[in-house]
Amino acid sequence: MSNILIIKHGSLGDIVQISGILKDIRNHFSDSSISILTSKPYQSLFEQCPYVDRVLLDERKARWNFFYLYGLVSKIVKQQFSQVIDLQNSSRTEFYRKYLFNVKQWSSSYTILQPGETKEAFDQDGVLERFQVQLQRSSISTEHTLTPDFSWAVDKSFSNLPSKPYIFLSPFSSSKLPHKRWPHYQELIQIIKNKRPDINIVVAPGPGEIESCKEFSATVLLDGDRPTNFSQLASIIQHADVVIANDTGPAHMAAHLGCKGVVLFGAHTSPQKVSIETKNFKAITSENLEDLTASSVWNSVQPLLKS
Numbered sequence: 001m002s003n004i005l006i007i008k009h010g011s012l013g014d015i016v017q018i019s020g021i022l023k024d025i026r027n028h029f030s031d032s033s034i035s036i037l038t039s040k041p042y043q044s045l046f047e048q049c050p051y052v053d054r055v056l057l058d059e060r061k062a063r064w065n066f067f068y069l070y071g072l073v074s075k076i077v078k079q080q081f082s083q084v085i086d087l088q089n090s091s092r093t094e095f096y097r098k099y100l101f102n103v104k105q106w107s108s109s110y111t112i113l114q115p116g117e118t119k120e121a122f123d124q125d126g127v128l129e130r131f132q133v134q135l136q137r138s139s140i141s142t143e144h145t146l147t148p149d150f151s152w153a154v155d156k157s158f159s160n161l162p163s164k165p166y167i168f169l170s171p172f173s174s175s176k177l178p179h180k181r182w183p184h185y186q187e188l189i190q191i192i193k194n195k196r197p198d199i200n201i202v203v204a205p206g207p208g209e210i211e212s213c214k215e216f217s218a219t220v221l222l223d224g225d226r227p228t229n230f231s232q233l234a235s236i237i238q239h240a241d242v243v244i245a246n247d248t249g250p251a252h253m254a255a256h257l258g259c260k261g262v263v264l265f266g267a268h269t270s271p272q273k274v275s276i277e278t279k280n281f282k283a284i285t286s287e288n289l290e291d292l293t294a295s296s297v298w299n300s301v302q303p304l305l306k307s
Contacts, residue, residue: 151258
């Protein structure tokens with residue numbers, strides 16, 4: 001039995017998106033042991049994933065931290081991996097390939113480039129389309145790659161859900177990505193309350209976001225007094241009637257849980273580049289998110305709600 005290593009450090013949206021890819025890899029290597037190298041925030045999530053057998057942690061410490069790198073290499077060498085499938089495709093994992101892991105059969109967006117093809121040109125395609133090409137050029141069929149299904153991560157036992165229909169809002173973003181935040185959520189909340197008082201409005205803050213919830217007149221869902229974990233958040237999103245989100249991890253959850261809703265995009269990237277739109281989940285784009293009005297978002301959301 002061979003050992004296969006997948007590398008995916010993050011982020012949340014990226015991990016949601018590789019659900020179909022992981023299934024395709026699992027199907028292709030049905031008789032192999034599959035490990036995934038990831039970062040600490042996603043350890044427990046991947047431990048629930050039915051497509052991997054083992055989770056290995058990478059703290060991603062500085063490259064000059066030779067003691068750490070020596071320990072990481074020792075851990076990898078001990079597993080005797082016959083193949084690496086790099087889904088992170090970063091300069092760091094390319095460094096691992098060239099100088100540390102010594103695994104000859106390595107699939108990445110660097111190694112699968114054809115003569116005359118550049119990494120810059122390859123990266124212009126949508127993220128799922130790029131993964132499809134990467135796997136196909138690595139002789140792995142891609143039946144599920146373009147249609148991720150994140151339902152494996154849903155916590156079916158999570159019971160802290162509203163008793164009446166609700167709209168889930170994801171108004172937050174990483175502190176490093178403030179340009180992704182649409183500034184008119186509170187105005188939208190007032191419109192929804194006026195037009196549809198029968199609908200609850202829900203937010204589920206992540207770590208460091210609970211205080212920010214005071215800006216919004218919405219029900220705050222927590223796990224006791226703590227933020228929900230990723231699987232609990234997936235349950236909240238899956239049960240929502242409609243999801244309205246910034247371009248962040250929860251939006252990718254909604255897209256790949258089959259939810260109805262919209263994701264709000266500014267000029268930072270395009271919905272096509274991040275492969276987020278589905279049959280039920282669409283993007284609303286504006287060159288400047290400040291100019292995207294609450295009433296226009298409501299007009300897009302209203303037809304999705306049951307009368």
